Amino acid sequence: MGEEFHHGVVMREYDPNRDRERVEEVERICEVGPSGKLCIFTDLLGDPICRVRHSPSFLMLVAEIGDEIVGMIRGCIKTITCGKKLSRNTKHSNTSNTGNSNRHLPVYAKVAYILGLRVSPSHRRMGIGLKLVHRMEAWFRDNGAEYSYMATENDNLASVKLFTDKCGYTKFRTPSIxxxxxxxxxxxxxxxxxxxxxxxxxxxxxxxxxxxxxxxxxxxxxxxxxxxxxxxxxxxxxxxxxxxxxxxxxxxxxxxxxxxxxxxxxxxxxxxxxxxxxxxxxxxxxxxxxxxxxxxxxxxxxxxxxxxxxxxxxxxxxxxxxxxxxxxxxxxxxxxxxxxxxxxxxxxxxxxxxxxxxxxIPHWKMLSCPEDLWCIKRLGEDYSDGSVGDWTKSPPGISIFVDPREV
Structure with missing residues (x-):
């Protein structure tokens, strides 16, 4: 059973046996790009949850009104490096591509990632997207995630505004695709x-x-x-x-x-x-x-x-x-x-x-994205290592490691 809120919208976990075709339809109608520009459209193969099922822990939620799916969101949780600390034993410490990091060890955090947030165009401005994010964040917290982050196009103003103005996320990193x-x-x-x-x-x-x-x-x-x-x-x-x-x-x-x-x-x-x-x-x-x-x-x-x-x-x-x-x-x-x-x-x-x-790295500028935008939010006060403090306030490093499971 799902949770119902105003406008008769029910939030529940995705069921591949009953939801797959309806979710794919929402994906198709949401893929509307800006007029006059080359736009890349995504066509999922197999189950719509496939983009997160390769992660250690994952969840997909849908929002429905009656028999109609009007929105969905995917999320996953994993443990990643959020910083580094000095090692007391350099002999057995890990190293990285900085050339002199044999004196440092990684500091790990349990981090959640949001992707695939969609709301049907006919049901926008009803708070459905916000509710989906809140429900997903609740699942993140219940499973011990310390941070949540998401990626969007830098010029996707609606998405940026939802996460930064209404959900408490801050702009964090701007990698290039x-x-x-x-x-x-x-x-x-x-x-x-x-x-x-x-x-x-x-x-x-x-x-x-x-x-x-x-x-x-x-x-x-x-x-x-x-x-x-x-x-x-x-x-x-x-x-x-x-x-x-x-x-x-x-x-x-x-x-x-x-x-x-x-x-x-x-x-x-x-x-x-x-x-x-x-x-x-x-x-x-x-x-x-x-x-x-x-x-x-x-x-x-x-x-x-x-x-x-x-x-x-x-x-x-x-x-x-x-x-x-x-x-x-x-x-x-x-x-x-x-x-x-x-x-x-x-x-x-x-x-x-x-x-x-x-x-x-060879690439064509007309197909690439010079500034993708990653936004982040601190979910809790408990940290695996106190040497980092609040990761959301840390300056960017030279490199990042992009997990292919989240592409």
Whole structure:
């Protein structure tokens, strides 16, 4: 049974057997973008709860009036890094990509994430969205979450106003979403870079030792790397380097190196660009025809984004050394070729706006979002470690670790 409030709206937990088709219909009618702009629309594959079910703890709520679903919200809870503290025992401490963080240990917090808030256009301005957020936050608190955060487009004024003015959230981080098309031809990889496919165990060791103090790093990184949607983790080193295992790499790394992992978002949902004129569609098709007929020219053709397409998400991007940016570029080119083999239309990632390695990540500005907006709220007073204080007031770090389960 659900909880009823004014206007006869009932809030209850999502039931896939009775709600799936009605929820998908609300998703479709809510996907209305601004006039005259290229807009990306989401088409979920399988159960609508799939976008959170890979998290340790998750919930989806719906709002209904009679037999009609008029709104829904998804949420998940996990333990992530919210800061770092000095270690009293440097010998066994974790390290991160700062180069000198072997004296620091991560400070973890139980954090909740809100996504997929939708209210049917015909039932807006009735307080349904606000009620859904409050119900989800109550579930967060009941399950011990210390913070709640959400992501939205910086220019989505309605969403920003709801969370900041009515729900008590504050603007927290502004990462960049970078999107690169997958072309009709394979990209040529640098012969000066060797790419090593790591096992999940090897990848976990490197991530925990080098990136555990990075903001938003998931404590259950092993669950992410071993998930069926994780295609793999890849390490780029100079061609002259030899791979002798993670212990040797961590104790004596090459002068420059980089790492990233790939997540198969194509299995969860597809995207589609709408709002383009016939002229733009024709020009895009022409680039594909020329690229396919003359692949040796390696022209940057525009994929068919006007029909539903899948994508891969790159996460855990990091590295060190004077050639780290070039190493990241090689890994991104490799990820492009992997996506081409799997018939994806794009490769996507999200990084901090201050991330120095972003200069090695190829992307098209017309498809990317230079400023995504993350807002955060403190839910409780109890903290796993008192050395951080109020995380909502902390300054941004150089890097963030974006969990692919929340994309």
């Amino acid at each position: 970078l999107v690169n098309p997958v072309f009709a031809h394979r990209l040529t990889l640098s012969p000066k870079v060797k790419i090593i496919h790591l096992t999940p165990s090897q990848a976990e060791t490197i991530y925990r030792r080098r990136f555990a103090t990075t903001e938003f790093f998931p404590r259950d990184i092993d669950a992410v790397l071993n998930n069926k949607l994780s295609i793999g983790t890849f390490l780029a080193v100079p061609d002259s380097a030899t791979w002798q295992g993670t212990d040797h790499f961590l104790s004596d790394p090459p002068k420059s190196w980089a790492i990233l992992s790939i997540w198969n978002s194509k299995e969860l949902f597809t995207l589609q660009v709408r709002g383009a004129s016939r002229v733009k569609r024709t020009l895009a098709k022409t680039t594909r025809v020329v690229d396919k007929a003359l692949p040796f020219l390696r022209l940057p053709s525009f994929p068919d984004f006007f029909r539903p397409f899948g994508f891969h998400f790159m996460y855990g991007i990091g590295g060190e050394g004077p050639e780290a940016v070039k190493m990241v570029k090689s890994l991104c080119d490799f990820a492009h070729n992997v996506a081409k083999e799997r018939d994806c239309g794009a490769v996507v990632t999200e990084v901090s706006g201050q991330e120095p390695l972003r200069f090695g």
